[in-house]
Amino acid sequence: MNTEGNIQPHSKVKLTILQRYIPTLIDIISFRSKWTKIKVLDVFCGKGFSSNGEEGSAIRLFDCLLGKASVHQKNFELILNDIDQNNTSSVRNHIEEKFKGSTVKNLTVSYVNSDAQTLLEQEIKNSKDPLEFKFLFYDPFNYKSTKKSLFSSFLETGRSEVLIFIPFSNIYRFLKAVREKTWNDEHGLVSYLKENLGEKHEIFQREVTENEFLKALEDAYSVNNFRSTSLFIQEKQNRYALIFLTKSPKGQEVFLEACYKDLKEDEFKANRIYSISDNVLTLKVVDGDQGQRDLFGQSQVSQLDDDLGLTEKLFQEMKGKTVTNSDLYEFILSKKILPKHVKNLLYSMKENNKLIIKDSAGVVDSKKKPGLYLAFNPDKKVMYEFYGN
């Protein structure tokens, strides 16, 4: 929100991605009998709505959980925390007013007024239920508490995922001062960088681009076996980052799907509303009518000038390699795109003899369609051999 309490376009994009992701996540988790409980934590939940009438994360999450709790036989818990009691009271009133009479027994909501970090430390300590799936939305005003040790401890408690919002430009702007040592450890930024990247990281030695810095953060947050997916939301000159952590490749795909909505390859190419360069995905948000397509309500995502990168360039590093369907699937996700975005590209590579597909016995299968097995399915081994000049 800005100083007038209005929700800003980049926030709306962030919340839209969250609101698209959570229902699909719940469907996936619910279809697996293993999990008996799904817990969602919004630890900086705010007051629920903005001065310009937009709903914040707390209301949107409640709405998603209420919808899913009425169709899935699981227990759901939503923890809405904000250090300011006025905010949680406002959220509670808003929820009671808006969803009057539509409560369900298998959804409980807790309103908490703790410091977010303390709440998570308790959560980590008390987390004993192996049948509980947890999702954490971490949306602070600043970066100071977004230290990776907190997330790694949370993620290690069991099957869990985290979505972190980082006011990226606020950090990037001051990197020079940190490098030139005009900022010392007393500034939260220095300890943030040291803890997350390590004291010897190259950002302390040389100037890094915004893309390089985001990649460094993405790598830093990807602890143990967790996969991290980051992207920029750019509003005017300011960039904000979302970093999503999961253990599951499917989770990564569904998260990217939520960022891209349901854009098919042709649409994706034609609109050029997303930019990918140096493996970094940027969604550029503009207010008003400059955007080409209204993907995120009033906030529009516009065409970026730089190269979309959805070309064979993406597959340069595959040349000369033979990979399985799972490897290729993971490679595509690591490029921040979805299998469906490159299906036609793979078809044309196959037609031009730049790609040969073999079955698990190593027999060339000229009929096999690329993309058919591009899912995380280690059993269906299809080999993709890439050639080219």
Ligand SMILES: C[S@@+](CC[C@H](N)C(=O)[O-])C[C@H]1O[C@@H](n2cnc3c(N)ncnc32)[C@H](O)[C@@H]1O
């Ligand atoms: C960026 S806003 C959250 C916006 C909210 N997620 C939404 O979509 O409406 C950050 C919130 O964090 C709260 N806050 C600030 N410091 C906190 C802390 N240490 N622990 C918990 N909440 C805190 C503030 O009161 C504020 O409401």
